Amino acid sequence: MKKLALLLTLALVLVACKSDNKESESVQTETETNTNSALRLKNNVNDGTKQIKGEFIYVEDGAVLKGSNFIYGVELNDLAEELKNRVEPVKKDVYDMVPVTVRGRVSTKKEGADGWDEIVTITEILNVSNTPAEADIKIEDKKN
DSSP states (O other), rough: OHHHHHHHHHHHHHHHHHHHHHHHHHHHHHHHHHHHHHHHHHHHHHTEEEEEEEEEEEETTTTEEEOOOEEEEOOSSSSHHHHHHHTTTTTSSSSSSSSEEEEEEEEEEETOOOOSSSSEEEEEEEEEEESSSOSSOOOOOOOO
């Protein structure tokens, strides 16, 4: 009889714990959804632009903004030129990328056009880092 009571008590405790986890997961999912909605509202201002953080590089053929999960070509306009001028003193090497935060509008490239699939048109420069980004691969010429 004691074994049966112990077994029933154990089963009851396990069932109670499982329902608590589901309720906790439901609350957590609802909180994450609300947070993500708030971030989307913050990032998508009424003018159709969004805040973008990435590493910026400008070379004579064009400019690129690279993030952790995207690479955008940058439309060469006055703000891209201004960003190039603000990044230039920070760079230590011609190919250094500098972390920046900008606001811009992302669009797909025109049919038949060369370049990146997605193009960002910068509408506002929010922040430029004081130091270049760490290189993913560093190439050195060692002389013996």
